Amino acid sequence: xxxxxxxxxxxxGRVSEVHPPQIALSxxxxxxxxxxxxxxxxxSGLCLGFWIRFKSGWIPFRAxxxxxHEFVSYFPLIFMGVVFLIGAxxxxxxxxxxxxxxxxxxxxxxxxxATFWLFAYLGVSxxxxxxxxxxxxxxxxxxxxCLGMLLLWRCLxxxxxxxxxxxxxxxxxxxxxxxxxxxxxxxAAVRTDPKHLYDVKGYVPxxxxxxxxxxxxxxAPLGECHDLVKILKRHRIDILAVADLNLTTEEITELxxxxxxxxxxxxxxxxxxxxxxxxxxxxxxxxxxxLGVADLPLDRPFNRLIKRAIDIIGATVGxxxxxxxxxxxxxxxxxxxxxPIFYRQVRAGKNGRTFQIIKIRSxxxxxxxxxxxxxxxxxxxxxxxxxKFLREWNIDEVPQFWNVLKGDMxxxxxxxxxxxxxxxxxxxxxxxxxxxxxxxxxxGWAQVSGFRGNTSLVERVRYDLSYMEHWSLWLDLQILMxxxxxxxxxx
Numbered sequence: 020x021x022x023x024x025x026x027x028x029x030x031x032g033r034v035s036e037v038h039p040p041q042i043a044l045s046x047x048x049x050x051x052x053x054x055x056x057x058x059x060x061x062x063s064g065l066c067l068g069f070w071i072r073f074k075s076g077w078i079p080f081r082a083x084x085x086x087x088h089e090f091v092s093y094f095p096l097i098f099m100g101v102v103f104l105i106g107a108x109x110x111x112x113x114x115x116x117x118x119x120x121x122x123x124x125x126x127x128x129x130x131x132x133a134t135f136w137l138f139a140y141l142g143v144s145x146x147x148x149x150x151x152x153x154x155x156x157x158x159x160x161x162x163x164x165c166l167g168m169l170l171l172w173r174c175l176x177x178x179x180x181x182x183x184x185x186x187x188x189x190x191x192x193x194x195x196x197x198x199x200x201x202x203x204x205x206x207a208a209v210r211t212d213p214k215h216l217y218d219v220k221g222y223v224p225x226x227x228x229x230x231x232x233x234x235x236x237x238x239a240p241l242g243e244c245h246d247l248v249k250i251l252k253r254h255r256i257d258i259l260a261v262a263d264l265n266l267t268t269e270e271i272t273e274l275x276x277x278x279x280x281x282x283x284x285x286x287x288x289x290x291x292x293x294x295x296x297x298x299x300x301x302x303x304x305x306x307x308x309x310l311g312v313a314d315l316p317l318d319r320p321f322n323r324l325i326k327r328a329i330d331i332i333g334a335t336v337g338x339x340x341x342x343x344x345x346x347x348x349x350x351x352x353x354x355x356x357x358x359p360i361f362y363r364q365v366r367a368g369k370n371g372r373t374f375q376i377i378k379i380r381s382x383x384x385x386x387x388x389x390x391x392x393x394x395x396x397x398x399x400x401x402x403x404x405x406x407k408f409l410r411e412w413n414i415d416e417v418p419q420f421w422n423v424l425k426g427d428m429x430x431x432x433x434x435x436x437x438x439x440x441x442x443x444x445x446x447x448x449x450x451x452x453x454x455x456x457x458x459x460x461x462x463g464w465a466q467v468s469g470f471r472g473n474t475s476l477v478e479r480v481r482y483d484l485s486y487m488e489h490w491s492l493w494l495d496l497q498i499l500m501x502x503x504x505x506x507x508x509x510x
Contacts, residue, residue, distance in 0.1 A: 197263025432460025
């Protein structure tokens with residue numbers, strides 16, 4: 020028992036959850052729709068509160084206050100109110116896939132967030148001297164308007180989520196390894212509750228094949244454990260849930276590694292005793308506990324939306340500012356080596372999806388004619404004279420602002436690698452593919468820490484995973500500053 024618990028705890032610190040492309044894209048759209056809808060409805064509620072308080076004549080106010088509460092002068096306060104309200108909802112993690120429904124839980128979150136906003140908004144108005152000052156009556160009226168309108172909007176949104184076409188797209192497919200009583204309860208809960216965004220596809224016997232196990236009713240065996248990779252791909256599995264905790268540490272680690280390589284979430288279904296002693300995070304589905312690796316900061320849709328907004332603003336500004344640099348150094352590259360000044364190369368992005376990265380060319384046109392894909396070496400004869408300067412000062416990366424604007428990359432994140440190199444690395448370097456859980460970046464924590472070019476891959480992966488585990492806006496700002504302040508000693 021202690022051996023299994025120790026193995027599970029080690030896995031908790033090393034395995035990252037990665038979401039399949041289809042689920043991520045659909046979820047992002049609905050979560051974005053929820054955020055935009057909340058913003059519009061909250062703004063409308065605050066505007067309605069303003070009309071009721073100051074324009075309807077239903078609530079009298081002093082004659083001396085007339086003219087001080089025109090909508091134009093109140094608009095900044097309304098804008099601040101929307102920001103506070105959406106921030107309160109985001110803090111309560113309302114904008115996560117598993118929190119989009121059911122409506123009862125959403126309504127409770129809306130009530131708690133709006134109530135927190137009520138006191139926070141009043142507190143700010145008392146602490147700061149706004150002109151015009153915020154009417155406490157207006158805040159109370161707006162609280163009622165916003166809460167009522169948000170509940171109505173989210174009720175309609177909940178009906179949209181219940182449509183079969185939407186639910187089928189969002190449902191995550193679960194495959195069990197082994198079986199236990201909790202797996203049976205989880206399956207029954209999912210199949211009897213149409214609000215769940217899960218679908219149990221089947222199970223495979225565990226490597227130890229417990230012959231005394233009672234076979235599940237209505238859950239089809241999908242094959243043998245040694246064919247797990249083929250089964251995951253054939254049935255497009257999203258969650259691999261281990262129900263047999265009699266496995267050895269090595270067997271659990273192997274299952275976790277398979278899930279990581281195939282971009283599948285890894286979960287463990289515990290007994291009650293193991294829930295108490297395990298270091299994993301406990302979640303529940305209809306009262307059935309499951310253990311899983313804790314969410315990474317960028318697994319939270321609200322954080323991803325903030326990061327994407329910053330990427331769009333930063334990439335737009337970056338393209339405008341860097342246009343003269345691209346023109347100057349592009350001309351220098353062309354004079355030294357006539358031909359295209361931009362170099363396009365296929366790289367692997369989030370969840371392994373490929374895209375074409377754009378760089379200012381720093382090598383000869385025939386650099387890979389012999390030897391194929393390989394990293395740049397020290398004193399590489401393929402590199403142009405201007406190429407060394409471009410790479411040392413990261414100027415060759417500047418056109419990647421366009422990749423960021425398109426959504427293929429982020430400003431900050433693990434550097435993207437070539438698919439042909441990844442095919443080799445993922446089987447040789449532990450947890451290599453876990454770094455693809457987030458979008459790749461123009462610069463990253465590993466790069467500003469000195470791991471760039473022909474350096475230790477193990478250390479680079481360790482820094483990349485550390486970045487994803489500890490992501491924050493402040494960390495992104497630090498990396499951005501270090502990128503400009505530190506010259507890269509890259510080849």
